[in-house]
Each structure stands twice: as C-alpha cells, then as structure tokens.
Amino acid sequence: xxxxxxxxxxxxxxxxxxxxxxxxxxxxxxxxxxxxxxxxxxxxxxxxxxxxxxxxxxxxxxxxxxxxxxxxxxxxxxxxxxxxxxxxxxxxxxxxxxxxxxxxxxxxxxxxxxxxxxxxxxxxxxxxxxxxxxxxxxxxxxxxxxxxxxxxxxxxxxxxxxxxxxxxxxxxxxxxxxxxxxxxxxxxxxxxxxxxxxxxxxxxxxxxxxxxxxxxxxxxxxxxxxxxxxxxxxxxxxxxxxxxxxxxxxxxxxxxxxxxxxxxxxxxxxxxxxxxxxxxxxxxxxxxxxxxxxxxxxxxxxxxxxxxxxxxxxxxxxx
Amino acid sequence: xxxxxxxxxxxxxxxxxxxxxxxxxxxxxxxxxxxxxxxxxxxxxxxxxxxxxxxxxxxxxxxxxxxxxxxxxxxxxxxxxxxxxxxxxxxxxxxxxxxxxxxxxxxxxxxxxxxxxxxxxxxxxxxxxxxxxxxxxxxxxxxxxxxxxxxxxxxxxxxxxxxxxxxxxxxxxxxxxxxxxxxxxxxxxxxxxxxxxxxxxxxxxxxxxxxxxxxxx
Numbered sequence: 001x002x003x004x005x006x007x008x009x010x011x012x013x014x015x016x017x018x019x020x021x022x023x024x025x026x027x028x029x030x031x032x033x034x035x036x037x038x039x040x041x042x043x044x045x046x047x048x049x050x051x052x053x054x055x056x057x058x059x060x061x062x063x064x065x066x067x068x069x070x071x072x073x074x075x076x077x078x079x080x081x082x083x084x085x086x087x088x089x090x091x092x093x094x095x096x097x098x099x100x101x102x103x104x105x106x107x108x109x110x111x112x113x114x115x116x117x118x119x120x121x122x123x124x125x126x127x128x129x130x131x132x133x134x135x136x137x138x139x140x141x142x143x144x145x146x147x148x149x150x151x152x153x154x155x156x157x158x159x160x161x162x163x164x165x166x167x168x169x170x171x172x173x174x175x176x177x178x179x180x181x182x183x184x185x186x187x188x189x190x191x192x193x194x195x196x197x198x199x200x201x202x203x204x205x206x207x208x209x210x211x212x213x214x215x216x217x218x219x220x221x222x223x224x225x226x227x228x229x230x231x232x233x234x235x236x237x238x239x240x241x242x243x244x245x246x247x248x249x250x251x252x253x254x255x256x257x258x259x260x261x262x263x264x265x266x267x268x269x270x271x272x273x274x275x276x277x278x279x280x281x282x283x284x285x286x287x288x289x290x291x292x293x294x295x296x297x298x299x300x301x302x303x304x305x306x307x308x309x310x311x312x313x314x315x316x317x318x319x
Numbered sequence: 320x321x322x323x324x325x326x327x328x329x330x331x332x333x334x335x336x337x338x339x340x341x342x343x344x345x346x347x348x349x350x351x352x353x354x355x356x357x358x359x360x361x362x363x364x365x366x367x368x369x370x371x372x373x374x375x376x377x378x379x380x381x382x383x384x385x386x387x388x389x390x391x392x393x394x395x396x397x398x399x400x401x402x403x404x405x406x407x408x409x410x411x412x413x414x415x416x417x418x419x420x421x422x423x424x425x426x427x428x429x430x431x432x433x434x435x436x437x438x439x440x441x442x443x444x445x446x447x448x449x450x451x452x453x454x455x456x457x458x459x460x461x462x463x464x465x466x467x468x469x470x471x472x473x474x475x476x477x478x479x480x481x482x483x484x485x486x487x488x489x490x491x492x493x494x495x496x497x498x499x500x501x502x503x504x505x506x507x508x509x510x511x512x513x514x515x516x517x518x519x520x521x522x523x524x525x526x527x528x529x530x531x532x533x534x535x536x
Contacts, residue, residue: 015520020354022367029364029371033410037375040409041402048392048401049460085480094475101477108480207488209466214485217467226464238468242461245405248454250412250447270475285440288428297426298522306425307521310357314524 049229049242052222054198054212058189061221063161065189066168066182068219070158072113073139073178074151077218079113086111086214094268101271109210117215121197122181125188132184135177142176150176166190233258253280349514357521362425365418372411373506377499379404384495388458388487408450415443427519435512442505449502452494455484 058065071077081091085108093102119136126132139147157170168186170179188194198212216222223232231237239255241247257263257273266272287293297303304311328334382400383391391397419439428436454465466484473479483489 016356017353018356018358019352020358021352022350025364026367026371029367030374033368033371033407034375037372037403037406037410040406041399044402044406045398046402046405047459047461048398048457050392051459051463084477085474085483092471092474102475102479103477105474105477105480109483207491208483208486210483210485213463213466216463222464222467225460229460229464231461231464233468238465242459246409247461248447248450250416250450268475270472274472274476281440281444285437287423288433288436294426294428297424300424302424303426303522306360306362306421307357309359310521310524313356 044245047242047245052216052225053192054189054195054216055192057216057219057221058186058194059166061219062163062166062168062186062190063158064219064221066161066186067155067158068215069118069182069185070151070154070178072117072215072218073119073181074147075114076151077113079111079117079214079218082111085109086210094271096268096271096275099271111211111214113215113218116211117198118181118185121188121194122184124197125184125193129184132180135180138177139181146176150174150178154178154182253277344511344515348517349511351514354518355520358518362421363518365414365421369411369414369418370506370510372407372414373502375407376404376411377503379407380495380499388456388491392458408453412446412450415446419443425519426522429519429522430516432512432516432519435509435516438505438509438512442502442509445498445501445505449494449498452490452498455490456487456494458487 054065068077072080075081078091079086081089083089083091083093084102084105087107087110093100095103119140122132122136126136142150153173154170154175157173157175158168161168161170163169166186167183185194188197195212198215199206199209226232226237227235229240229242231240231242236252236255236259238258239248239251254273254277257276258269263269263272263276283290283293379400383397383404386394386397391401422436422439451465451469455462455469469484470479473482473484
C-alpha cells in the first residue's frame, strides 16, 4: 500500500495510498446529476414569462405609453437625459470625484429619443396623412420654449386622462400638435407597428433591441410588472427569477450592497457596487498571497472534519 | 547515433514540449488509480459534480443553440431542454460554490497550488458572466427586465458601449460560443493543474514553510 510519489505526490514524500477510481467517480457524478436535473426539469419545468411588447404595453396602459412618448418627444425622458453610452445627457452619469469611467467610455449608439422614438416613426406613418405630417412639421418648427410649454401642459392633463376605445383623451388645453402626434404614435404602438419601427435600421436582420427596451424602460408599466414578480432592486431583484424559481442566486453578494447604506444612499450606487465587487473578487483571487486571509483555514478547524481520517490515524496536530 | 538524435531534438519546440509534458504530467499523475488515504471526504465530490453538471449544461446548451433561441418558447421539447439547461446551471453553481468553500477551508493553494486556486476563481467569475448573458438571451420578460436594470451598472463602468446588455445578438453570441469556450478551457487547465500537483495534503502534513507559488513543480 506504500507507494513512492504516487497519486501526484511531491517527490520524496512517502504516502499510504488507497484505490480511487476517478473516472468511475465522474461517471457516477454524471448519472446522479443527470437524474437530479431530469427530476427537477420534469416536475418543475423552467420559468418563461412572455416578453412585453410595445403593443402589449399600449393595449394594457395607453396613458402610460402616451405619457412616456410625451417625455421622449420633449427630450425629457430618462433615456433622453441619460448620458453615455447613449447620448450626451448627464442625469445617469455616475462618478466618484474625478473617477467617471462612464464619461471616459464615451457615446456609442447615439440614441436620440425625440427623433428615434417619436418623430421618425411618425414621419413614416405620415406618408399618407397630411394632417399628421403638418403636425410633425409644426412641432419641429416650434421653439424649444414653446415645445416645453406644450409638453408640460399635456403632461399635466395626462394625469387625468381617460381611455375610450383605446384612445387617450384629456381636458381641452393648449397642447399644440402634441395630442394628435402622440395619438397616432399610440395607434402605431397598438397595432404592433412601433415595435418594428424602433427596431429597424438600414439593415434587414436585427438583433439589437436597445431602442425598444430603452423606450419601454422609460415608462411605468414594465416596472409594475417587475414589482409583481419581485424583480425590482429593493426586492433583491438581480438574483431573482420570475415566479418561484431560483434565479442568479450567486449574485447575492452583488445584490446585497444595493440594500444597505452607504451604497443605496448615493447617486453613484452602481459604480460603487461594481468597484466593491471588483475589489472583493481580486481579494478572492489573491487569497493565497494575502496574510490573514490565507491563514483563516488554519484557525477554523473545518479542515479537521474534512481530513478527520488523517488526523485520527496520524495524531497530527494540524496548524 | 543516440547523441545525434539528442542533438537534433535539442532545438525542437515540439520535443521540448513533449519532454515538459512527460516530466510535469506523466500518465500516473494524469489518470492515477490510487490516492492518498486522506482523500475520503464528501468535499472531494463537489468538484467532480461541478464538472458533471457543466457537461449537462454544455450538452443541453448545444441542443438549444442548434434549434435557435426561439425554439424553446414554442416547443414542449424545447422547453424541456431549456429546463435541463436551467437546472443543470443551478446544480453547477451550487456545487461550484461548495467546491470553492471546501477548497478554501482546506487551504488548497498550499505547496505551489496558488495558480490552481486562481484559475478556479477566474473560472467562477467567468461562469457568472456566462450565466448572466444566458439570462439576457432568454428572450422573455426576465431577460428584458435584467437588461433594463443591468445596463446602469455596466454603463457606470464605462464598458456599456462595448458590452451592450440590450443587444440580444451580442449577448447570445457571447453566451453560446465565446464564454463557454473560455470556461471549458479554464476547467481543463484547472484539472490539469490539479493532476500535476496532486491533491493538497492535510494541513500540518506539508513541510514548512508552505510554498504557495512554485511553477517549477
């Protein structure tokens, strides 16, 4: 039973060895894990809550679509004010003092919500609609100050809006061309045309859903659905999954920081959390080289349980 | 004649590589049928179950990729394979974390095994990114919501213009090809390193001072 340099041991050591079939162990692990996975799959299936479309959003909450589009048109939505990498806004730019990697990364993609989300889709729809074409022209010809007044007045009116036969109606007021424009945009959304118009570019094949996702993200409908599925940030959402299924539970530490001060009390939460996780991951990587961290296993006697046979047979003291 | 052969192979990269492999990874180390007597804990099973689960992750993922990203939403067979993929990922992570903590409390980086530990940590980190891109590539509500939220963290780091979580095509490509290749390569390297060094001896068994970084062995 004694073998020299057996089982990958360092030369010079003499260690008693026992039979150990690695490939049989792997085969058994494959079978057992397959049985486990098959059982879970057969009895629990997997989560698949259908995706939200702009069409389904428009049918479920027309006022929210119009309110969101009103903000997009006036350049006052979250996306319009976001900043890099979408545009030159500043609202979502995170920095810690002079450290602002988001700014350093620059703008890529050039998302222009007034044109991308509202005006360009309407221009395509207005090819046979002189009234709509005139309204779009009127909006574009108006001063920024006038556009702002129309936006603000319509935003206020939308708080008491009513939906009749899928159309949004508000109290009379000076909203300029906005209600007609956004009424048409709502129609495009309800027919499903806006889903395609926001996705399309100069190419036939599409895989980049940045614009429709950003448009939906500016509304209030999707967060309501997410809240019902316990997916929002204050619900540890990043590690959750729809329904009662386990999600990315391995993100528990990442998600933890979003729940506690000072992380959840600053404007640069994401940046701070990411930096914290980079630091912790680096520490984990370098554990073998860091005094203290690498010594904890010697102080915590868990190893004596793992190698209890060794310590029972050799009476070795450990460390 | 013998010295001529030696001379001819002296400058050969191929021969040098073969000699290195023969010296550092002999067959009895690569596929040993015996282990030190202390190798008898369930902790040793965590790593191999992680590898087994990874195999099922990859195989179910290959089927899903072969039929395309929408198949599993439209077909009960596809849904079943998605379930296999989903649960094998869960098993993979559970056992990988158990393996990680087990190896931590065994201080498994001792006696020149630090690179093995580090490659394991890198594999863990890349596995998290791979799973993340998988959740983004689901093409359902969870994928939409995760993308909407994750963009702020990614953008905050300045890489949002290059790693766009709202771009399904980019996330899908990373998930089904580049990241799995990285994981498989790292796991292979991790296993080779384990086999080169052998299992770590119990604390107190190794000679002092414990060496944590010795690439010569």
